[in-house]
Amino acid sequence: MTWLRLYITVEGQTERKFADNVLRPYLASFSVEVKTRVVLTNRKLGKRGGILDFEKIRNDLQRLMHEDYKSEARFTTMIDLYALPLEFPGWAEAQKKKLPTERVEILESALQKEMGDQRFLPYIQLHEFETLLYCDLVQLQQRISGTEAAFAKLSKEVEHLEPEEINEGRTTAPSKRIITHVPIYDRLKVRVGASAAAAIGLPILRFKCPHFDNWILRLEQLK
Template sequence: MSGGHARVNIVVEGLTEETFVRDILSPFLGARRVFVTARRVETGRAAGKVYRGGLVSYEKACRDIRRWLIQDKDAYVTTMFDLYRLPADFPGVSNAPQSEEPYARVARLEQALALRIGSERFIPYLQLHEFEGLLFSDVEAIDAVLGVEHSQLRSLQVIRARFATPELIDDGENTAPSKRLITLFGGYNKPAFGSRIAARIGLPVLRRECPHFNQWISRLEVLAAP
């Protein structure tokens, strides 16, 4: 935030997002003098040990976000949480209109989160609808990694063709992006394959295909600009 550079601390949902930030976002943003650090959201403490990973409640995430804002007063804080299965106590979830358009919904929830956190250094981001949605930016990359023995490229192409953007692949119990991958590839494991597929796709394609994700990156990449 000074000296021609900026630092951003990212509270992420799990190990996959942590790896994604380290391996894909950090080099890109670092080249723009925006230096990022990611850590999984804190879920509890016991016997001197801190437990992290999994967005189990808003209150726990809120404490973690505010703690980092207090501990590091010279850095921004942002989030990378899935919209899919947000906790019931998350700001704005309980009064969401049933037929709300996904982009309108995520914008409203991010605004509600920003208002609740109440810091100019906080940049809210929710992934539509979950991390795996990003992977549908390039279904050939998915198949190249997961379909080595049994290609499912045609099925992946059919899914992708139904939606204007990968971010609109819905959040149904059996039709969320991750559930679709598990159905097609029984061995799909998010920590093992998620960031690997994303790296194969590359950040330029992810940004081109996913408008909401691109808005977030566009905001972060100029934080060190004069």
Template structure:
């Protein structure tokens, strides 16, 4: 069994790794362990965790994870939406490129900036909630609002989930909150993701699929 550490932004992503991602990676020999970015390190006592405010904060947490990794693979699962502007590659993103081209540019620059062979950067397009648009039935069911399925399907079927843009009112999470005021990321997000399943997400989200392909390759390398 190979070990892999995933740096995530918060408890929702941590739960996704433990309850959804682990189901597909453990059977192929990858012991996957999430670690939440620390927002404040306290010398005596528990650290404050959750939220990504700057590249420096991310880099410091990642440095500690890499130091304790023992050479195991270290990867990330952070959102492209609202990614701090000081992240490597953000100011040099290709103008007019597709969302995937832009995020892959940032990932390449991030890998160069970190400079560790066992670090595999992954930045979700555009955020975790995009994957919940891989299925047009599950979210209305989880929120017990089946009468909104048609409106939700109009969005989910109109474009690939990873192409839903990152505008402050049109990002995947903002669309969910506008349509389903009772939506709570920590409660409904992992539940919906588990019901949708990784195969459906991979089929609709090629950038996410590409990351999982690399994790699968790590299992057999």
């Protein structure tokens, strides 16, 4: 069977560690070789991470697709819905929809059209990488000592919400809620975030996060 090369362009180092440690070995069983990269945001300075300007991520993806033009190359993203730049394609139309799932589908479709390459499969995380951690907050709590009470309060706060329903508000986004209760997470996220998600495991992440599950399913079915 011919192997495919899948370039995953991610928003930051936490997502990159997750893709390297979880998605790469998993997708290898589907003959997909994962290559991870953090989005280039300043070419002159070689700076990577964060999406403050859509033009930068578009140019970065276009350069990558031009560099690997082979038919066995595939491309995807793992970027946050939270704090997407307003000039992101499909933004105005997406804001007319009430449900985040509808908004993210419009944005992904618009990004696919914008890039104009059938090898590209966009994915936008509802609403941040930290969404995945809400599938089992105990795994994160165990990696940050002395936070049992704080995480108990956080768990109570979101007990009525599914992980992908935790929204994109400035104080209520997944990461913002964690930082409110456990401020040190802001400095530890790269160290503990990806390992906590890995410990939760893909089966639970997929079961509790349908949009994430759909992305993984599509990656499994790449041809």
